[in-house]
Amino acid sequence: MSDDTLTRTLQRALATWPDGALCVGFSGGPDSSALLHALSALPQARARGLHAIHVDHGLHAASRQWAEHCQAFCARLDVPLDVRRVQVDRQSGKGPEAAAREARHAAFADVLQPGESLLTAHHRDDQAETVLLKLLRGAGTEGLGGMRERRRFGGGWLWRPLLDVPREVLAGYLRDHAIDSIDDPSNQSTHYARNFLRLDILPRLAAHWPQAIRAITHGARHNRQAADYLGQHARKALQSLRRSTDDSLDAPGWLALHPALQARVLESWLHALNLAAPGHSHREQLRQQIEHAHGGRVPLVRWPGTAVHVWRGRLHAHPPLPGIPPGWKTRWHGEPLALPAAIGTLRWMPDPASRPPELEVRLGETGVRLRPAGDRHTRELRDLFQQAGIPPWQRRRIPLLYDTDGQLLAVAGLWSTHAGNERFTALESTPGIYITD
Numbered sequence: 001m002s003d004d005t006l007t008r009t010l011q012r013a014l015a016t017w018p019d020g021a022l023c024v025g026f027s028g029g030p031d032s033s034a035l036l037h038a039l040s041a042l043p044q045a046r047a048r049g050l051h052a053i054h055v056d057h058g059l060h061a062a063s064r065q066w067a068e069h070c071q072a073f074c075a076r077l078d079v080p081l082d083v084r085r086v087q088v089d090r091q092s093g094k095g096p097e098a099a100a101r102e103a104r105h106a107a108f109a110d111v112l113q114p115g116e117s118l119l120t121a122h123h124r125d126d127q128a129e130t131v132l133l134k135l136l137r138g139a140g141t142e143g144l145g146g147m148r149e150r151r152r153f154g155g156g157w158l159w160r161p162l163l164d165v166p167r168e169v170l171a172g173y174l175r176d177h178a179i180d181s182i183d184d185p186s187n188q189s190t191h192y193a194r195n196f197l198r199l200d201i202l203p204r205l206a207a208h209w210p211q212a213i214r215a216i217t218h219g220a221r222h223n224r225q226a227a228d229y230l231g232q233h234a235r236k237a238l239q240s241l242r243r244s245t246d247d248s249l250d251a252p253g254w255l256a257l258h259p260a261l262q263a264r265v266l267e268s269w270l271h272a273l274n275l276a277a278p279g280h281s282h283r284e285q286l287r288q289q290i291e292h293a294h295g296g297r298v299p300l301v302r303w304p305g306t307a308v309h310v311w312r313g314r315l316h317a318h319p320p321l322p323g324i325p326p327g328w329k330t331r332w333h334g335e336p337l338a339l340p341a342a343i344g345t346l347r348w349m350p351d352p353a354s355r356p357p358e359l360e361v362r363l364g365e366t367g368v369r370l371r372p373a374g375d376r377h378t379r380e381l382r383d384l385f386q387q388a389g390i391p392p393w394q395r396r397r398i399p400l401l402y403d404t405d406g407q408l409l410a411v412a413g414l415w416s417t418h419a420g421n422e423r424f425t426a427l428e429s430t431p432g433i434y435i436t437d
Contacts, residue, residue: 006038006165006173013161014044020115020156021049025108026081028054028070028182031121034170035162037179039119040077051080053111053118055104057088059096066182082111097192109154116156122147125167128216129197138280140263142231145224146217166213234264241265247273248314251290262287275317276305286315298392311391324396329362332401337361343397344435346412359409360402368400370408372415381411388414399435 024036039045054070074081086103134143190196205212241250267277282303289299299310309316322341334348368381399412410416
């Protein structure tokens, strides 16, 4: 019966899935073993170039033996296997589960070809665990919608064809075919949140509510529909609020959105910038800062991986900026100069055959005044920055160029001082000095 259920599920799924090669994410554990074995028996799967990938995280002493088991398993099925060994960043602060998942997904994305589908063996019980974890972390409709059956991934698709299949069906398939799979001892440790739910909490729920898992996943489908509906409206709102020239967001416009859209718009905007989305408390803090922003204040809200400023009625986001070494300065003759605090590289851009006079580059200077070339007045650099629309958090990171006598010649990429003598002529006549990544 398990054989028939799993096989029919995969046959129906393949009949409606777009053309393209199929790659199974194969850990060698029970679930992925059942998925790969069942697919290998389907001519329509083999006709799509069925193959598998195994990621060796190197986190367990037996990981190489597990890779060898997977190679032998695939050899018996005559299914090509790609084994990738990865380095898991244990110091990332994300926790071992998240760090391993990140390394694994990077390996998957590297292997996946354009138009190809990566299949994983996530099933209905996994979905229930995911929804409960998201609920306990305070997620909204997107999180409570659980795992999507399909989504874009790398150059192709991530496909979970078994999300409606109970774990017991896969376990029965293994028994029916006498399939030997890997038993990772870490799966029995309730130290990990997902294992705790699987081994302790869900069995207790099922003892009182036999249909608990079915009910949880049914609720997830309702949340997924709501999340997709909100997503459509959030994309439209983001398009109207985002300014493409600087990737900033209209702060009052964002604040005026319905609360159900605020989180989605903010997350979409930040993810497009490769930045982390905030939790509930930081989102509330951002709302308050917008409401009370006035005058010359530039509110800043930070959370791991992201900083958001409220400036001139708009939200500006960037990764946390390293501090500038106090009093930093160095001599420069026009060669590419790597600046500290992840600012970038200072470059001399005119005729490569020319070189500037010996200069001194400084960062973080305050109280500076200069007379830009073509301007009749000497001005505070602070006022020039403000008039030019340079955000306050970037101003101290813009290099100032002095001659060896301590006279200011230029603000990199922005202004040269008035040509008062020959020492200024080279800088005034050049296309400019620039900072690049």
